[in-house]
Amino acid sequence: MIINSISDNQKSVEGLLYLDNSPVRIVIKDDKIFNITKIEKLQKQYHNVYIAPGLIDNQVNGYIGVSFVDTGSELSIEGIYNITNAFWKVGVTTYLPTLTTNDRNIYIKNLALLNSAKNDNLTRGSIAGFHMEGPYISSTDGYRGAHPLKYIRKSDWNEFSILYNASGGNILQVTVAPEIEGAMDFISRCIANGIRIGLGHHNAPAVQIAESADRGARIVTHLGNGLANTINRYQNPLWPQLSDDRLLISIICDGFHLLPEQIVVFYRVKGKDRIIITTDMSNFGGLSPGYYLNEIGDTIQVTHEGAVIYPAVNGLSGAAAPLIKGIGHVMKVTGCDLASAIQMASTNPARFYGLSDRGEIKPGKRADIILFTLNNFVINIIKTIVAGEIVYDSENFYSN
Numbered sequence: 001m002i003i004n005s006i007s008d009n010q011k012s013v014e015g016l017l018y019l020d021n022s023p024v025r026i027v028i029k030d031d032k033i034f035n036i037t038k039i040e041k042l043q044k045q046y047h048n049v050y051i052a053p054g055l056i057d058n059q060v061n062g063y064i065g066v067s068f069v070d071t072g073s074e075l076s077i078e079g080i081y082n083i084t085n086a087f088w089k090v091g092v093t094t095y096l097p098t099l100t101t102n103d104r105n106i107y108i109k110n111l112a113l114l115n116s117a118k119n120d121n122l123t124r125g126s127i128a129g130f131h132m133e134g135p136y137i138s139s140t141d142g143y144r145g146a147h148p149l150k151y152i153r154k155s156d157w158n159e160f161s162i163l164y165n166a167s168g169g170n171i172l173q174v175t176v177a178p179e180i181e182g183a184m185d186f187i188s189r190c191i192a193n194g195i196r197i198g199l200g201h202h203n204a205p206a207v208q209i210a211e212s213a214d215r216g217a218r219i220v221t222h223l224g225n226g227l228a229n230t231i232n233r234y235q236n237p238l239w240p241q242l243s244d245d246r247l248l249i250s251i252i253c254d255g256f257h258l259l260p261e262q263i264v265v266f267y268r269v270k271g272k273d274r275i276i277i278t279t280d281m282s283n284f285g286g287l288s289p290g291y292y293l294n295e296i297g298d299t300i301q302v303t304h305e306g307a308v309i310y311p312a313v314n315g316l317s318g319a320a321a322p323l324i325k326g327i328g329h330v331m332k333v334t335g336c337d338l339a340s341a342i343q344m345a346s347t348n349p350a351r352f353y354g355l356s357d358r359g360e361i362k363p364g365k366r367a368d369i370i371l372f373t374l375n376n377f378v379i380n381i382i383k384t385i386v387a388g389e390i391v392y393d394s395e396n397f398y399s400n
Contacts, residue, residue, distance in 0.1 A: 010034065013385070014042060015371055017361065018052035019339045026051065028367045031388040035363050048375075049382060052342045053359050054093025054368035055323045056349040058173070058250060058276060059131055059222070061098050062283030063087065068110055069102040070283060070295045075110050080117040084126050086286050088391045090322035091381045093368040094128050094350075094358060096172060098280075101134030101147035104159060108166045115168035124386045125366075128355055129172035132163070133221065136186065137201035138177040142228025144201055146317060155186035164195075171195060172353050175221040177202030178212045191216030196353070198250075199241065201226040206240035213246045219352065222280055223249040223266060224258050242269050248352060250278040253326035254319055256307045260333040267330070272340040276348050277326045282318030284308045328377035338374065 010029045017024045023042045027034040042049070062068050064086050066079040080097070087095060097114050099107060111130065118127040136155040138144050144152060155176060164171050174190055175198040176183055187197050199212055200221030220241045227237065241247055249270055253263060257280070267275065279285070284292060289304045300317055301309040306325065310317035327341045350359025357366040367388040373380045384392035 011388075013051065013369065013371065013383075014039065014046060015049040015051035016042070016047075018050050018342050019361070021050075024051065026361065026369070028369075028385070028388050031367055033361065033363050033365050033367050033369075036361065048373050050338070050372050050374060051361065052338075052370055052372070053346045053350075053361055053365075054370050054384065054386065055091045055327075055342075055345050056128070056353075056355070056359060057087070057092050057095040057279050057281065057323050058349050058353070059098045059133070059278040060087075060095045060281045061100055061133075061318070062285070063281055064286040065283055067283035067295070068097050068114070069099050069106055073295075075113055077113060077117050077120065080114060080127075081120070081122050084117075084123045085391070087126070087322075088384045088386060089381065091324050091370040091372065091379070091384055092126075092322065093370070093384060093386050094126055094355065096128055096131040096353075098131040098133050101137065101144075101151045103151060104163070107132075107163050111163060111167040111171075115166070115170055118168070118170060124389070124391065126386060128353060129170040130167055131173045131175070131198075132160075132171055133175040133198075133200065136174070136176045136180060136183065137226075138180065138203055140203060140228070142230075143177070143203050143226060145226045147201065154181040155183050157182075157186055157189050160186070160190075164193075173198050173219070175200040178204035178208040178217075184208075184211060184215060187212055187215045187217055199237075199247070202237060203228070204237060205235065209237065209240040210244065213244055218246060218248060219276070220247050220249045222252050222257070222278060224262050225252060225280070242266070245274070248274045248276060248348070250276040252280050252319055253277050253329045254279065254306065254321035255325070255329050256305075256316060256321075257319065263330060263333050267334045267336065272336065272343050273348070275344045276352065277323065277330060277341070277345045279321065279323055279326065280319045281322075282308055282320060284318060285320040285322070287320070324372075324379040324381065328374070328379055332377040 012027045023039045025037045063083045139152045173196040197217040198219045198221040306321040308318040308320045347359040369385040371383040
């Protein structure tokens, strides 16, 4: 069997360790990794099964038809649990529900619900905290992306404090535009309170980007997206954010949001230690290919390839591909190895958000583990373990 029960509170799992392809046996005790042992070889039918830490997605706007801010439907604890369960099936064991620009009352209600779900045993600690992507971003077309203009506003610490309290103090990141009124003071206050600042949906000049980093900003939200189609070749947000070594970048590697050559350049500049692969997952992710209506009644298409298209403008309207696709795609276009890709999709976000108990396969770490095959850059999740318990089993793969 690919997973063996040793005792009531111990079990073991075998496969190829993602770091060096060596055959290993991992013993899980209760909810943690107890020890890791190199073994001579795997049984023949298991020779292509890899073991890695569970994936961490830092930007999830929704999934399987459920949105964290959609005013057209009521968010519920059941909906949040269904998203969590669906993510386990694609190897994501930790994620940050992301609330995009919206009305204050929607924020307060949904943050309170998310806080309840975060503390619910059914989600098994998979919700690490929350990401506010807005509403303090650029109102300029192109830079604001799909964020509704009527809800974009200047930074407001008093308002944010209300939202933070509603979240139970669980907002881990806020994405802001440095050039908007009051942004620098807002950034400083967030950093002083342990909240990470992402720079995104902005057109800030280099001097303001540098000042943001001086004040403690440490990540760029989905670099290369949330950017106008026409920009000045010299003075634009790309160069200062790429060149500042203090700034990590998150990138969407679904094959649609960035060209291969963009990903290659970003990877060569930042390297595997300063990149987080994200999805920017929309509520249309996980749905079957077809046509759907968004919250204002416009038609949205989910393609067979995994893109979310807005037919009216023949452009992207969100992301639908899970993080496993991003891992395969970044390996394909950059030539990086599996260990580097997993680092960008698990280890790096764990370190950035202070999740010291996950993101690596080491004794003492929380037993968030995925087992998968990798063929032609396509990952197939076989089993997902969260806090020591099997939460997804692909048709009892390799079980007796």
